[in-house]
Amino acid sequence: MSMGDSRSSRRHLLRATTGAAAVAALAAATGRSASARSAANQENLPPNLPEWGRALGPGVIEEPYGTPSPHEAHVVRRYVPWLTADRQASVSFTPLADLHGIITPNGLCFERHHGGYPDVPPADWRLMIHGLVERPLVFTLEDLMRMPSQSRIYFLECPANGGMEWRGAQMSGVQFTHGMIHCCEWTGVSLRTVLAETGLKPNASWALVEGGDASHLTRSLPIAKLLDDAMLAWGQNGEMLRPQQGYPVRLVVPGWEGNVWIKWVRRIELGDRPWYHRQETRNYTDLMPDGKARQFTFVNEVNSVITYPCPEKPLTGKPGFVEIKGLAWSGLGRITRVDVSVDGGDTWRTAALQEPVLPKALTRFRIPWEWQEGTGPFYLQSRAIDETGRVQPTIEALRSVRGVESIYHKNAIHTWLVEKDGTTVNVQIDA
Amino acid sequence: MRKQTILVAAAAVALAAAASAQQAPRGLDPYMPFVVPPQGNTPEAAWPVPPGLPALPARLGLGNPATAEEIAGWDISVRADGHNLPKGRGTVAEGEELYVAHCASCHGDFGEGVDRWPALIGGRGTLATDAPRRTIGSYWPYAPVVFDYIRRAMPYAAPQSLTTDEYYAITAYVLHLNELLPADATLDQDSIKTIRMPNRDGFILEARPDTPNEACMQNCRKGRPVRVTMDSRQFVPPGSGSGFSEPQ
Numbered sequence: 001m002s003m004g005d006s007r008s009s010r011r012h013l014l015r016a017t018t019g020a021a022a023v024a025a026l027a028a029a030t031g032r033s034a035s036a037r038s039a040a041n042q043e044n045l046p047p048n049l050p051e052w053g054r055a056l057g058p059g060v061i062e063e064p065y066g067t068p069s070p071h072e073a074h075v076v077r078r079y080v081p082w083l084t085a086d087r088q089a090s091v092s093f094t095p096l097a098d099l100h101g102i103i104t105p106n107g108l109c110f111e112r113h114h115g116g117y118p119d120v121p122p123a124d125w126r127l128m129i130h131g132l133v134e135r136p137l138v139f140t141l142e143d144l145m146r147m148p149s150q151s152r153i154y155f156l157e158c159p160a161n162g163g164m165e166w167r168g169a170q171m172s173g174v175q176f177t178h179g180m181i182h183c184c185e186w187t188g189v190s191l192r193t194v195l196a197e198t199g200l201k202p203n204a205s206w207a208l209v210e211g212g213d214a215s216h217l218t219r220s221l222p223i224a225k226l227l228d229d230a231m232l233a234w235g236q237n238g239e240m241l242r243p244q245q246g247y248p249v250r251l252v253v254p255g256w257e258g259n260v261w262i263k264w265v266r267r268i269e270l271g272d273r274p275w276y277h278r279q280e281t282r283n284y285t286d287l288m289p290d291g292k293a294r295q296f297t298f299v300n301e302v303n304s305v306i307t308y309p310c311p312e313k314p315l316t317g318k319p320g321f322v323e324i325k326g327l328a329w330s331g332l333g334r335i336t337r338v339d340v341s342v343d344g345g346d347t348w349r350t351a352a353l354q355e356p357v358l359p360k361a362l363t364r365f366r367i368p369w370e371w372q373e374g375t376g377p378f379y380l381q382s383r384a385i386d387e388t389g390r391v392q393p394t395i396e397a398l399r400s401v402r403g404v405e406s407i408y409h410k411n412a413i414h415t416w417l418v419e420k421d422g423t424t425v426n427v428q429i430d431a
Numbered sequence: 432m433r434k435q436t437i438l439v440a441a442a443a444v445a446l447a448a449a450a451s452a453q454q455a456p457r458g459l460d461p462y463m464p465f466v467v468p469p470q471g472n473t474p475e476a477a478w479p480v481p482p483g484l485p486a487l488p489a490r491l492g493l494g495n496p497a498t499a500e501e502i503a504g505w506d507i508s509v510r511a512d513g514h515n516l517p518k519g520r521g522t523v524a525e526g527e528e529l530y531v532a533h534c535a536s537c538h539g540d541f542g543e544g545v546d547r548w549p550a551l552i553g554g555r556g557t558l559a560t561d562a563p564r565r566t567i568g569s570y571w572p573y574a575p576v577v578f579d580y581i582r583r584a585m586p587y588a589a590p591q592s593l594t595t596d597e598y599y600a601i602t603a604y605v606l607h608l609n610e611l612l613p614a615d616a617t618l619d620q621d622s623i624k625t626i627r628m629p630n631r632d633g634f635i636l637e638a639r640p641d642t643p644n645e646a647c648m649q650n651c652r653k654g655r656p657v658r659v660t661m662d663s664r665q666f667v668p669p670g671s672g673s674g675f676s677e678p679q
Contacts, residue, residue: 078674085537085547088587093674115584129494130502137494138501146493168661172673196487197494205465205480208508214590216583218508222465224481267505272477273468276511278580281572282565285634291559293570295472295634299462311669332461339646344657348648379657385646388461393642401641405563409639417659426663430655 072098077108078175083164088116089215091158093179096305096327097312102153102354102362104182106237111244112158112180112258115214120264122248127232131207131270134199141248144232147189152231152254153361155329157181157300159257159284159408166404169415169428173311177414177426181329183362186252187235191226204270208277209251212266219260219284220274221253225298229254232265255331255360256298257408259284289403302392303411304328304338304365304384315422319373324351328363330386337385338365344379344415344429345394351382359387371422378418379429396431458483463637472636474511474573507583507591511573513624520619521600523607529597530604533586542566542608552608555629568609572634574626578602599623 044050068075077092084090094110111117122141130136158180164171171177200223207226211217221230231252234241241247246263253260259279274280274296285293306326309315315322324342328335334357339348351367365382384392395412417425459465459481470476509515531540537548544550554564563569571577582598584590593601603618611626612618667673 074671076676078671078676080674081679082547087678115587115590128497128501128505130497130506136497136502138497139494143493147491169663170661170666171663172667172670175671176673192485193488193491196490197492199490200487203477203480205478210508214584214587216507216590218583222463222481224459224464224484227485227487228464269506269508271510273474273510274478275508275576276474276573277508277576278571278584281511281576281634282570282580287558287563287565288635289559291563291633292635293558293633294638295636296463296465297637297639299639301639311663312671314669337646339648344652346650346652348646348651383646385644389644390640391642391644391646397642405561417662423669425669427659428661430658430660 074098075108077110080164080171080176089114091160091180093175094182095312096174096179096181096307097310099307102183102327102356102358102364103237104184104362106184106239106242106245109156109182109184109236109242109245110158110180113213113215113244114217117244118213118264119243120212120248125212125248125266127249127265127268129194129198129268129270131268132201132204132272133195133270134201135197137198139194139197141234144189144194144249145234147193149187149189150231151185151187151235152229152252153183153185153356153358154252154254155181155183155360155362156252156258156261157303157329157331159259159297159300161300162410162412162414163407165428166399166406166410169426171426173426174305174307175312178305178327180258181362183329184236185238186231186233188231188233188249188252191230191232191251194232195227198270200270203272206271206274208267208269208271208275209260209262209265210267210269211246211262212264217259217262217279218275218277219262219279220271220277220296221260221298223270225253225256253298255300255333257284257300260298284408286402286406286408288406294406297409300329300331301409301411302328302330302332302335302384302386302390304335304382304392305414306340306380306382306416309380309418309422309424310416311424311426314424315371315373315418319371322369322371323366324369324380325364325366326351326382328353328365328382328384329361330384330388330390331360332390333359333387335363335365335384336387338363339383339385340365340367341381341383342369342378342418345381345383345413345431348383371418373422374420376418376420379427380416380418380424381413383413394431395428462639467636472634507579509575509579509582511576513575513620516575516578516620516623517595518620519595519599520617521596521598521603522617523600523603523612523614525597526600526602526604526607529593529601533593534601534605537587542605551605558630558633566609567605568611568629570630570633572628572631574602574606574611574623574628577605578623581605 075098079092092111127139161180233252251262287293308325328338338351341348351365354364417427466479466481468476542551554566554569557563606612
């Protein structure tokens, strides 16, 4: 248990009026499998009048900016200390097991910083666009927000999502195997609209986009993508971007690896070739077994994972009906099909896709299952297919081509082992 | 390169793949929507503008002209071929002193790396092994980009706080640690372009899609029982235990 979890548990313990409620709060805070049914406070159950119905609660403006129920205190981002040297150049993970639908709440979106996150006063923010343009310009936030705006729902995934498991299963749950992803509604202006202000020289074929944080992170991006669906976004799920997500303005590059979604963007330089900067040579290149590294591997290919059951949400309670739920996504377009297996890939059934099914967005799938306690073990897998016909590969198929040292773009079919008692475990199996 | 052939000669193939995916300009590979120059994946040649780019919308008249002074202050980007290198110079000896003061606490006295901070040396000959080490000497392909990165992001806690000459000196020392510059060398905006990094030719372009589009539905294991190849419980119990919500 983490220090944070301990502290939130203590808070619950202080608030709880009975021992049973404390047990329930502790179970929720630790994410253990004890079900709400078994841990409930009998005094709040029928035929008794529950305690929250016998007294007034707090009024409006108790919280001017609302926060989740204290009973959801376990639904938080977590980080893995051994991955990085400090927390400034590090990553935290989205708690996928506890999310519903396809939109990630802003406060739960995974973070990836290379030099911490800056505090940028919006009045001081400037975007410079120069290089191979007709008119080098500097924009204020007000300039951008006066432009014709658009809102689009897209997933953002770090290409290292799943990258700790090229050699095998070692993470405890779905937050860590797949949590370098989130999906938000982004509001902003298309880059095409912004580049109309500066104009483009006829030989402008690439652009370098630069962040304004301490790392001044840069990536080279081809002009065709920037003029297709890239955006400069200030809005995220109905409010301004969070500081951790690039406040006040970030680049949105739908379907492409999260590293190119430059946060706190300050500069776009048009040029006639890539720059080959650190983040597209030393990092974010995919090393193959022959010692050569693939470069400019932008697309996050078709992928999926089951989020219920999962190690954080094992099967408990009365055996019988279970709805297997999960998320699928593709950087090349829409998800067209998700198949689910409970026998390690021997037999597959096609799941239902929850509308809306949007291109380059998380797509929720679900499929009914009869779970009988005491049977099994079961090996649960999902396999997504996108509108270009790409099929999510097995880990063996990926390894046979790319080896185990390419870090990025692991989109393999994932396996959860469900033991006879419902315990759900991260494993890898043969294909 | 396979991809170049597709781009130049077989646009129809890419078009079919891109048609339903709403990918940018038809005819471009959705994985690589750019045109590679005949010289290949290199910063030494201009990359052609792809055909069929969408027209820009009408101008709105927003934004203010960027002055030369404003651009000079922010345009710190040095390209791999040395484009936009600032004038300046520094010696390996000067660099050693600066390195000890600003860099060694994380990267080690000789670039070997402290704790989990990146090593700057070693690793040559390891890229094709099962324990590759990606360092400046073993992996970084272009010396001007070493300068670019050190200047834009280092020292870690105080980026862009040193002078141009000091950044040349630190770059010189780091290259010296990698046996790419002699101890008495001076590095400047011209000589840095002549350094050939060991892994200069180590990068190829995107090669996906590279796995089959197979979606068997029945009897896919053909009677083979499931064999668990790795179980995470040998490292950590199932749940949230791999991570923490407060600093450790």
